[in-house]
Amino acid sequence: MSPWRLLLTRPEEDCAALAQSLEVAGVASSCLPLLAIEPVQLGAEHHQRLAALAQCQAMIVVSKPAARLLLEHLQQAGVQPPTTGWFTVGEATAAVLRSAALKVSCPAQGDDSEALLALPALRQAIAPAGARVMIVRGVGGRELLAERLAEQGASVDYLELYRRCLPAYPAGMLMHRIQAERLNGLVVSSGQGLEHLQQLAAADWPRVARLPLFVPSPRVAEQARAAGAQQVVDCRGASAAALLAAVQRSAAPAS
Structure with missing residues (x-):
């Protein structure tokens, strides 16, 4: 079983499909859609x-x-x-x-x-x-x-x-989810997904930004670093396979 426990933020249907693909590969995840269509x-x-x-x-x-x-x-x-x-x-x-x-x-x-x-x-x-x-x-x-x-x-x-659109979530929910499920990595699929992650984190963003953040492209990686994300992993693609490859070559934070 992989030591990674990832927060997935894609639209609901895509989030569920991605979670299933990761589960098959032994990677635990939790879905919190940040993009509603x-x-x-x-x-x-x-x-x-x-x-x-x-x-x-x-x-x-x-x-x-x-x-x-x-x-x-x-x-x-x-x-x-x-x-x-x-x-x-x-x-x-x-x-x-x-x-x-x-x-x-x-x-x-x-x-x-x-x-x-x-x-x-x-x-x-x-x-x-x-x-x-x-x-x-x-x-x-x-x-x-x-x-x-x-x-x-x-x-x-x-x-x-x-x-x-960013779905409506209670204040503080993002940090609560991360702590309650001991999540140690975040995944965004676009620049707008990153913006919504910051918006939902609000005052908790400095703490959220310490977690490894998996992004789909150099452009979003640059955007994430400019926003203060401290550990950015460029997956070089938004597919499940690209994410899984990036996860497998990255060391999870110590518990």
Whole structure:
């Protein structure tokens, strides 16, 4: 049995799946979702962009919630999506789209924006002059994809389908959970997840920040260190396999 006891903070469904994967590998965990997915009400602009997918050379779907909501809205609107030109950051999101018989490309190594931008298939898709790209995501978020694609001559639009909210928890709950379950590591899956962790910790953040913190990318690692996290482990990916590999190569704190 691994000496690690991790706090998982992904959205509820993903948190449960991750906990199960870790349990099989002998890693104990506790779920405290810090990202709740709230679908947005679609307006005329959303419907215009759903219809515009057929004119895009590349459609980038950044998360599983985005993929699920997109398929639901396409079905409700009676819009037939193009079968090719789909891209995702990770394999899990690709699997959602492939369930609708869409052909999806994603990086074989690394599941972040940088890995996707380096994907030859995406570079080929946006090579034609005036190539159009639709990024399907939640409201707000990182602009790196759009900025880099625009630098390469692509015209980029967003189709934003949900908001990420911090669930309501009692004050002090985070520290209480850590102490009661003797947790010795924290896991966040995004920059916003880290922000919500800090927000929930509130006055307890200096103590929480002493625990090892597993993050999915160099960008979030930099953000965590800037926020005062003292032991940051970059998993180089957000998948269960990437987390497990990082856990297995990291020494747990002494009890």
